[in-house]
Amino acid sequence: MISRSHKQALLSVLVATVLGGVVVADAVAQSRSADRSGERRNRGSNKPEVLYPEATREEPKAKSSSKMGGKLQKLFSAYNKQEFEETRTLADEIIANATANDYDKAVANQLASQAAYNLDDNAGAKQYLQQAITLNQLDNNGHYQALLMLAQLQLQDEQYDEGLANLDKYFAESKSNKPEELVIKGQALYQTEKYAEAIPVLKAAIAASSEPKDSWNQLLMASYAEAGQTAEAVKEAEALVARNPADKKSQINLASMYMQADQMDKAAAVMDQLRAAGQLTEEREYKQLYSIYANTENKEKDVIAVINEGLGKGILKPDYNVYLALAQSYYYSDQVPQAIEAWQKAAPLSSNGETYLNLARVLHAEGRIPEAKQAARDALAKGGLKNPADANKIINLK
Template identity: 55%
Template sequence: MNKQTSRRNTLLAAAIGAVLVFGAVSQVNAQTASERSAQRRAAKDNERKSGGSQAKAENSYPNATRTAPEAKASSKGGAKLQKMMDFYDKEKSTEARAAADEILANTALNAYERSFAAQIGAQLAYDADDSKGAIAYLKQAIELNGLDNNGHFNSMFMMAQLQLQEDQYADSLATMDRFLAETKSTKPEHLIVKGNALYRMDRFADAAKVIKQAIDGSPEPKGEWQQLLMASYMENNQGAEAAKIAEALAAKNPGDKRAQMNVAAVYSQADQLDKAAAVLEKLRAAGQFTEDKDYRQLYATYLNLDGKEKEAATVINEGLEKGILKPDYQAYVALAQSYYFSEQSAKSIDAYKKAAPLAPDGETYLNLARVLWQEDRIPEAKEAAKQAIAKGVKKPDDANKILALKSK
């Protein structure tokens, strides 16, 4: 058996691609309906404690190109809105939503009244975890064009987030483009939603530009924003830029396993495997390897580094002994390879014997036969070759050559 074969074309492919472990920016507030209800009750309590007086809402969109219409309810429409809000305040969601639908269907009511009903309908749908229903209400609120700028653009922004949540990426991007064009907003919390939509549409270069603008404009950018920028750079083959972000996050959060794993993943994808192994070893030494994938990432890294086969075997055995690494085909075949390339043929044979029955075909039995042949264990090699043929191999002639050997 020729051990000079390229390390990436050895007896089996043991390399497991490192994967970034961060998540994308959350699209909307991930509260449950009960949490949102509790938040609303708390707001009401605060209002009562302050005597029920509220200052006029600050204009959140001072640079908007839209001229806000006069927001005024008629006597007839006002009574219907009050009835809807009474239901809403008493948390009678079914009745409140029915009242909102009734107002929306009444074309005799003015744009403000129907827009406001749509806005409340959207909130009720959202509270009920009905995102698609909320989007439909928000579209009506925007199209009716009866709200002040705060209500109008808040509805638009909420719709963009919900569209993102519903995997309607192109729609979300279109909504955000309109929102940003009409509000002239450069707020980071607005830009990041557009960046997220671009990322999900695989427009990584465009996403990186927008996300970086959001980060640069924020005094305290969120960690997940940094992670999304890092992902955009990686997908756009900008490994050096991704590494800078990963290293900064890891240095800022030395005890954060996810941040450290991200650094290792970025190093791996940038083919800096020695650096990746060093980061992962620190985590292993600190007892932070608690998942199957942790061990797999480290042993795969070692198997792709010259002269690190013994280290790979040590990692695999530790994971198996602790019951964290699953004793499956991949683990055993990687262990066999680790032993083989560190000149431990007997242990390699034992590992192959565990891997071969779990293999999807007969190739592992054939590799076992080759190693047994190399060790002059001809009868065992022939038996392994038989198993290989029975299970199926790409080159039966290789197995037949072993079967044709004369026993010593």
């Protein structure tokens, strides 16, 4: 399984939030269509791009009320100057104005949502966006961009059911198949542990993009792994490495996928290549490599070499698990004195007396009786033994 911290790392680099720039530009164009200078600016090539040509929603023919023209101009001016507090104040005045029609209020809510977002008020932004959507007066560009942004903010705030429902509504009505938007849904499904559902969405996003981001492929790989489709996860990891052979992160992910597929020899080969190139620089990387060898037959000498190298470089911390793995590898490769030395370092760091008791048994087998008795006493003192009688037997040896 992919760890929670790994999930968060993946998710943190996947999708940038839509800030609604297109929404604002389109709203400005609509609101200014009534004034002559606005009409000149919006003729010909300056006409807003139709973002959703296949949308099922019939676009409203709404216009601003004549009484709100000046107030809307002030609102747009404040927003364009990035005066977000003022933008929000002016928008709230329009929303509360009895002479404002639904279109005026929809546009005011739209701009207020952008202002609230820029003021780090996600709750306020969501409220304004929902009101703009409910009023149903914006053109399709503005309406669907507002719906998409609302869904993203809900997902950011871990309102997964609401966010996914709005994403489904967005895709169903807008007919958008933009890869960067499909990835948002794939990410949300992954985050809610709906891995099997995330896979086809992510595949569609990658297929629809001329240059899919590596982070999308990493998310697809992780989804395959979590869904138990290990073979597919391995293929995806191999493809990532083929595209970016110099990327250490991709190599380590590939090694992890090989481990999950129980292909320890391949996992070891990947990590050893990194080790030979001097690219193993973090403790977890050395631990991953010695763990691969520890789970492979007849690789005790490799475990020893990796651990000693990591300790020598100061990358591996001399903790209980490191010394225990070292002791076991020495013991099973018939290097008993070195195994005893490693167990002597591991035992004081253990949470119970079992390691001391194992040390006592090995010392006894080697004929080092006084040391074996002391290790057995230390085992009892440490506590937590499954069979304290075993320690007493060694202590009572004649």
